[in-house]
Amino acid sequence: MISSIKLSNFRNFKSKNFEFSDKITTIVGPNASGKTNILEALYLLSTGKSFKARTEVEMIQYGSELASVEGSHFAKATRDDRSLLKVIITNKINGWPGKRVLLNNVPKRLVDFAGNFKTVLFGPWDMDLVTDSPSLRRKFLDTVLSQTDREYRRSILSYEKGIRQRNKLLWRIREDPSLHSGREGLLLFWNQLLIKSGNYITDQREKFIVFANTTNEHQFQSVHAGAINTNYQLKYDQSTISEGRLEQYSKEEVMAATTLVGPHRDDMQFKINNSKFKIERNLAAFGSRGEQRMGVLWLKLAELDYIELQSKNEGPETSSGRPTLLLDDIFSELDHEHRDVVMELAKRQQTVITTADEHFLNKGKFGGKIEL
Ligand SMILES: Nc1ncnc2c1ncn2[C@@H]1O[C@H](COP(=O)(O)OP(=O)(O)OP(=O)(O)O)[C@@H](O)[C@H]1O
Ligand SMILES: [Mg+2]
Known part of the structure; x- marks a missing residue:
């Protein structure tokens, strides 16, 4: 599970740290405040890929040349095995490759990087x-x-x-x-x-x-x-x-x-x-x-x-137990019966939920909250 991330020149975030509960973390904020971007960053640490960018340089903040996402990850619930995941994306300057993935500061091939931090994305x-x-x-x-x-x-x-x-x-x-x-x-x-x-x-x-x-x-x-x-x-x-x-x-x-x-x-x-x-x-x-x-x-x-x-x-x-569940703004799509099923699912592992409308969440007990 992921305990914290650090974003630098990533999408709308210049430099920002976020912490996550090992239960449910909600990300609440108005439209265009960066909720989906945080999930994109988490997914990037998990798979080495974006779920929405057509080209990876899209993730670099406008006007910058390098974006990075760093995350602190524990494979075991005991939290005695912290590893550091990092993805760096650059505009292709000086022949530098567009993307680097690092595990504990050691560059890795994508096949060896992906899947260390496991996630299920749902939007x-x-x-x-x-x-x-x-x-x-x-x-x-x-x-x-x-x-x-x-x-x-x-x-x-x-x-x-x-x-x-x-x-x-x-x-x-x-x-x-x-x-x-x-x-x-x-x-x-x-x-x-x-x-x-x-x-x-x-x-x-x-x-x-x-x-x-x-x-x-x-x-x-x-x-x-x-x-x-x-x-x-x-x-x-x-x-x-x-x-x-x-x-x-x-x-x-x-x-x-x-x-x-x-x-x-x-x-x-x-x-x-x-x-x-x-x-x-x-x-x-x-x-x-x-x-x-x-x-x-x-x-x-x-x-x-x-x-x-x-x-x-x-x-x-x-x-590493269950994967982390990333839920992007799905409650507005669902009626209350479906919402209850999703909340029940959310309780079973570390989960990060984004929503623009907090009233969808008022029933649950949450570990942490990020307000944008
Ligand atoms: N490369 C970039 N540099 C700077 N800002 C960007 C970049 N890419 C996207 N953005 C901006 O980031 C902002 C937040 O986008 P995001 O999709 O995370 O919002 P959101 O909080 O999920 O909104 P919604 O509730 O509408 O889904 C948008 O205004 C978008 O234009
Ligand atoms: Mg969104």
Whole structure:
């Protein structure tokens, strides 16, 4: 969990320190006061990435050349193992790279930095996860699994690179007929690389989905105290990558100059069991708006629990318990029943909540408050 952060030339903050309770911290302030920026900074320390900047230099304060975020983090509740996380972002001057990540003042590669401080982010944009495009659901899966699994982070990097290279090659084969006859040989290297990393990605995604379907239901009932009599499930629409499948689509792939099978084409569907009619239906097509939003809460609980379980599996030495929950202004999106579920979730680990409207929070007990 995070105990404090220091922002320098980060967004609207020139130089500012913030402290966080190990329970719930609320960040209260009017619109444009910097609430979301603080969560962005926390997320940056967690993943090494922004959840809203298109280019990272956007995070640097207007007119400055260097932004930094520093945080004090404890992996164990005993607080005897403080580590210092730091992210520095620069305009590209003098050939300096745009971003540096440091753990205890030692520069790290991103794959080794991300996931030391684990978080689950939840904002209004998540509310449409059920009905939005498949790419958002894949991104969701990647966010969960990248935090818990270094091998997954590496597989994603190598898979994405492989897809780009293989698509370029498919394009060349299409344009140049003389390459056509020997195309299997040319593609072989990339096929093998994609099958290896792609299968790893698929297996881990499957593992998370099975977890959500089997262990989450019971947990979710404890959060909403029996108020909801529907039952959610995920169905993995898996686009398997294998020699056979690549072979099967080889002609179409050259014509389209695109790799047509593999986890970059995965999706997952939300299912809902209607207890009255005892029937299972697609939540995106049949669910009410409220049921779809509840489905997202269900999924967020699975994310928290899964990350906790995986951290435990890393061994007692590195055990970091539950991830920190970052809630960005979601209460205005929810009715009171959903709000109660979120507050119940918030009590289960360190949580940081932003809101422009404090009256949403008057029911809870809070550890700390940041007023902007
Ligand atoms: N690079 C930057 N340098 C300086 N200010 C910035 C930079 N990027 C964004 N800002 C400003 O930071 C301010 C705070 O933004 P933020 O999104 O954190 O507000 P917020 O408190 O979450 O507001 P809301 O309640 O509307 O969501 C905005 O006025 C924004 O224009
Ligand atoms: Mg905001």
